[in-house]
Amino acid sequence: MHEVDMIVNGVNRTESIPADATLLHALRDRLDLTGPKAVCEVGTCGGCTVLIDDLPVYSCLVLAVECDRQRIDTVEGLSDGADLSALQESFASCDALQCGYCTPGQLMSLEGLRRANPTPDSEEIMASIQGNLCRCGAYRHILDAAHRVFDVEQPGCGR
Amino acid sequence: MKAVDLPDWSDEIELDQVGTSLRRLDAHAKVTGRARFTTDIRLPGQLFAAVVRSPIPSGDVIDIDTAPALALAGVVDVLTAADVDGMTWYDDEVPLLAGTVRFVGDEIAVVAAETIQAARAGAAAIAITFDPNDHAATFDEIDDGDAPVVIGDTNEVETTTIERGDAEAALDTAAHVLSETYRTQIAVHNSLEPHSCTAVWGDGEVTLYCSTQGVNNVRESMAEHLGLGHNRVRVVAENVGGGFGAKQIPWKETMFAALLSKRTGRPVQVALDRRGENLAAGKRGRTKQTLRIGADDEGRLVAIDARLVDDSGAYQVPGEASALHGPAQFMYACDNVRLIRKTIRSNSGASVAFRAPGYVEATFALESMLDDLARILDIDPIELRRRNHVGHDQETGMRWSQPEGVLRSYDEVEKSDTWKVTDRGRTELPHGVVRGRGFAAHDWVAAAARPPGHAVVTFNFDGSVHVGTSAQDIGTGTRTMLTQVVAEELGVEPERIRLSLGDTSTGPPAPTSSGSATTPTMAPAVRAAARSAIDHLLEAAAEHLDVELDSLSFDGSHVRVVRGDDHPIDEILEAMSPTVIHGWGGRETTADDANGVSPRAQGSAAAEVEVDTLTGQIVVRSITVSPDCGRILNPRLVDSQVIGGVTQGIGFALMEEQVLDERLGVVTNPTSTTTSCRRCRIPVSSIMRSSTSPTWRRTPLAQRGSANCR
Numbered sequence: 014m015h016e017v018d019m020i021v022n023g024v025n026r027t028e029s030i031p032a033d034a035t036l037l038h039a040l041r042d043r044l045d046l047t048g049p050k051a052v053c054e055v056g057t058c059g060g061c062t063v064l065i066d067d068l069p070v071y072s073c074l075v076l077a078v079e080c081d082r083q084r085i086d087t088v089e090g091l092s093d094g095a096d097l098s099a100l101q102e103s104f105a106s107c108d109a110l111q112c113g114y115c116t117p118g119q120l121m122s123l124e125g126l127r128r129a130n131p132t133p134d135s136e137e138i139m140a141s142i143q144g145n146l147c148r149c150g151a152y153r154h155i156l157d158a159a160h161r162v163f164d165v166e167q168p169g170c171g172r
Numbered sequence: 173m174k175a176v177d178l179p180d181w182s183d184e185i186e187l188d189q190v191g192t193s194l195r196r197l198d199a200h201a202k203v204t205g206r207a208r209f210t211t212d213i214r215l216p217g218q219l220f221a222a223v224v225r226s227p228i229p230s231g232d233v234i235d236i237d238t239a240p241a242l243a244l245a246g247v248v249d250v251l252t253a254a255d256v257d258g259m260t261w262y263d264d265e266v267p268l269l270a271g272t273v274r275f276v277g278d279e280i281a282v283v284a285a286e287t288i289q290a291a292r293a294g295a296a297a298i299a300i301t302f303d304p305n306d307h308a309a310t311f312d313e314i315d316d317g318d319a320p321v322v323i324g325d326t327n328e329v330e331t332t333t334i335e336r337g338d339a340e341a342a343l344d345t346a347a348h349v350l351s352e353t354y355r356t357q358i359a360v361h362n363s364l365e366p367h368s369c370t371a372v373w374g375d376g377e378v379t380l381y382c383s384t385q386g387v388n389n390v391r392e393s394m395a396e397h398l399g400l401g402h403n404r405v406r407v408v409a410e411n412v413g414g415g416f417g418a419k420q421i422p423w424k425e426t427m428f429a430a431l432l433s434k435r436t437g438r439p440v441q442v443a444l445d446r447r448g449e450n451l452a453a454g455k456r457g458r459t460k461q462t463l464r465i466g467a468d469d470e471g472r473l474v475a476i477d478a479r480l481v482d483d484s485g486a487y488q489v490p491g492e493a494s495a496l497h498g499p500a501q502f503m504y505a506c507d508n509v510r511l512i513r514k515t516i517r518s519n520s521g522a523s524v525a526f527r528a529p530g531y532v533e534a535t536f537a538l539e540s541m542l543d544d545l546a547r548i549l550d551i552d553p554i555e556l557r558r559r560n561h562v563g564h565d566q567e568t569g570m571r572w573s574q575p576e577g578v579l580r581s582y583d584e585v586e587k588s589d590t591w592k593v594t595d596r597g598r599t600e601l602p603h604g605v606v607r608g609r610g611f612a613a614h615d616w617v618a619a620a621a622r623p624p625g626h627a628v629v630t631f632n633f634d635g636s637v638h639v640g641t642s643a644q645d646i647g648t649g650t651r652t653m654l655t656q657v658v659a660e661e662l663g664v665e666p667e668r669i670r671l672s673l674g675d676t677s678t679g680p681p682a683p684t685s686s687g688s689a690t691t692p693t694m695a696p697a698v699r700a701a702a703r704s705a706i707d708h709l710l711e712a713a714a715e716h717l718d719v720e721l722d723s724l725s726f727d728g729s730h731v732r733v734v735r736g737d738d739h740p741i742d743e744i745l746e747a748m749s750p751t752v753i754h755g756w757g758g759r760e761t762t763a764d765d766a767n768g769v770s771p772r773a774q775g776s777a778a779a780e781v782e783v784d785t786l787t788g789q790i791v792v793r794s795i796t797v798s799p800d801c802g803r804i805l806n807p808r809l810v811d812s813q814v815i816g817g818v819t820q821g822i823g824f825a826l827m828e829e830q831v832l833d834e835r836l837g838v839v840t841n842p843t844s845t846t847t848s849c850r851r852c853r854i855p856v857s858s859i860m861r862s863s864t865s866p867t868w869r870r871t872p873l874a875q876r877g878s879a880n881c882r
Contacts, residue, residue, distance in 0.1 A: 047212035048205025088205035105199035112647030113202030114413030150819025
């Protein structure tokens with residue numbers, strides 16, 4: 014077991030974590046943050062996306078012990094109390110979700126984009142969620158929500 | 173009140189709540205990460221389990237050593253065939269844990285441990301010795317009867333023939349005859365939440381938190397397997413991370429969780445990993461479809477003769493059956509039809525319903541053939557389909573619920589930019605890129621109710637409302653749409669309603685979410701319950717106020733008395749306390765047995781694509797689809813469903829395949845989610861047509877299922 018200090022959603026956490034635990038499993042099974050989902054666990058679907066020092070990562074591909082002294086943000090930290098962030102609000106308004114299982118990952122990819130670049134263009138929005146699979150096929154509404162929150166005209170979206 | 177006794181919502185009635193794009197009621201929970209899925213359940217003392225699967229497609233287990241697993245730190249229990257003696261699974265009633273394995277992925281043992289890592293380490297530590305057998309995986313060999321037998325004495329599960337007229341004779345005299353063989357590939361549902369169950373065994377009863385499309389179905393099936401009364405099995409599916417047909421029935425993980433919880437006395441979660449999910453929890457089976465069609469010079473079909481073969485995998489499962497014969501049987505007017513439908517068995521995972529099972533595969537074949545016919549006869553593809561239109565079931569004579577619906581869909585799609593902007597045929601672009609357009613019609617037996625579907629509406633003493641049912645919301649928006657229907661009938665705002673579902677203990681029986689039937693079954697049920705609650709309210713108020721019943725009415729906020737005072741609902745409910753005002757509503761008939769009408773959901777679509785003839789890359793430039801949705805309860809949610817269905821359709825057509833190596837009997841891409849459609853740029857336009865009129869009455873709401881429409 015290894016002592017790991019992380020700042021998770023703004024709170025200092027010290028956890029004793031086995032060397033082989035991924036960040037995903039540390040979050041879900043030790044910190045009770047079940048927003049990030051275990052889907053493929055081989056880095057192909059984006060369901061486990063969280064931010065490490067503001068950068069979106071697949072938490073299934075990161076060992077928890079690698080995260081010592083780093084800032085981790087999950088979907089649970091996006092809203093301010095009961096108030097949704099603008100991105101969350103936009104997702105809800107545009108119905109950018111169906112079953113909702115991929116939603117935490119989609120949101121964190123876009124939140125990572127927002128932190129790196131608050132005024133992305135359409136191509137950058139598209140690129141930021143390219144690694145997030147939605148099996149319900151909510152892509153168009155996800156893009157609608159992203160374009161709306163970043164106030165970008167959406168090209169070629171047929172409506 | 174029975175839903176069949178409700179007066180219709182005709183086009184003349186103005187509706188306030190139904191037809192608005194009310195925000196999805198669970199959106200807040202889902203964007204904050206608070207929505208709890210089965211895999212998110214963490215109970216005190218909970219164990220996690222991992223499944224040991226066969227690495228070979230066929231053989232016998234001759235030795236299994238669990239000691240290395242049990243010696244590992246954190247491993248608590250191991251379940252093998254010896255522990256589940258007499259427990260059987262699948263329609264074939266084979267042992268729950270296999271002594272004989274029949275596909276790569278067949279379950280041999282289950283390990284429960286303190287953590288998922290320990291469970292997986294335990295599963296890897298179990299040593300198994302096999303005596304391998306020859307396997308059957310090559311489709312044509314199995315079809316020809318030349319492959320080793322998977323189970324029993326034949327790989328032919330069933331062959332049925334559907335026949336009307338004389339297809340052979342009509343083909344002999346037809347002006348034009350086309351024939352072709354089409355094959356469709358294996359595709360997996362790849363629900364992002366795997367099949368999973370967290371079981372809590374108590375004092376002779378069990379609670380199953382289950383990622384399922386049918387809590388009642390799981391309860392009844394598990395109760396039967398476990399020898400328990402229905403009252404001893406509670407099934408909860410608060411949120412479900414996708415199902416697409418594969419979660420209509422309980423799979424083995426549900427039983428593993430229940431048995432391990434009983435043995436260990438602790439809650440146990442069995443969540444399949446991606447490999448297990450994609451190998452052993454259902455798939456769309458591969459098909460081979462040989463079609464011959466005969467047509468006259470005007471393109472009218474005079475004969476359809478088809479031999480349709482599909483692969484059910486190693487085992488047969490219950491649930492919605494694949495209707496591979498459906499499109500050829502029903503879609504077009506044709507007097508002479510012969511459909512020979514054969515199901516074969518192979519050493520691969522079981523096939524199960526997957527979004528319009530059978531129809532997706534068969535529509536591809538039939539519509540491809542119609543396109544060939546249009547080309548040969550030089551008839552516009554849409555015109556060809558118009559000429560072959562039929563508005564009724566040609567065997568029973570039963571009228572479609574929308575006899576002309578698909579014709580209107582053709583008109584809509586024909587007018588769309590997707591169809592109009594592309595030149596007919598092939599447009600050559602620079603660098604070897606060509607652009608073309610395609611058109612297809614679709615048909616689906618959607619919109620029939622699947623009774624029983626029941627609900628109870630209760631007034632709280634402050635005038636707010638509780639709706640209880642045991643339906644489930646698998647992401648289709650059931651919670652939201654049913655709330656809108658109750659709000660409409662009662663005249664109250666949706667914010668004043670709480671609707672409980674997803675739990676066998678939150679309300680009376682409701683159907684499995686399958687066959688696009690949830691809304692057509694449950695919307696009339698909750699509406700009837702609301703109407704019944706109003707009736708109860710007025711009867712109780714008449715007695716309380718000592719006035720004639722017919723002098724009273726309810727407007728959502730007040731009980732009104734003709735030539736008397738209006739009584740605010742909270743005040744009168746408080747005054748009548750402890751009487752509780754409630755109403756029951758139930759859907760106990762299907763639309764067709766009630767009305768002599770066959771419910772269909774038909775429509776059509778056009779696609780504009782570019783193909784790079786040097787690299788093979790295909791770009792879908794636009795899709796326009798015009799499905800017949802009946803009355804649309806919530807346009808935005810239906811839009812989500814339609815776009816989602818089209819997206820999966822594009823995935824099946826262009827991107828998705830589970831690759832079964834026929835020689836080795838091994839799936840070569842079992843952990844992959846990348847084969848699933850991940851094009852986020854697909855420009856899908858849906859022209860949803862609210863076709864409430866003219867509609868032959870099927871439901872008192874005139875709506876139909878679109879959840880599983882393509």
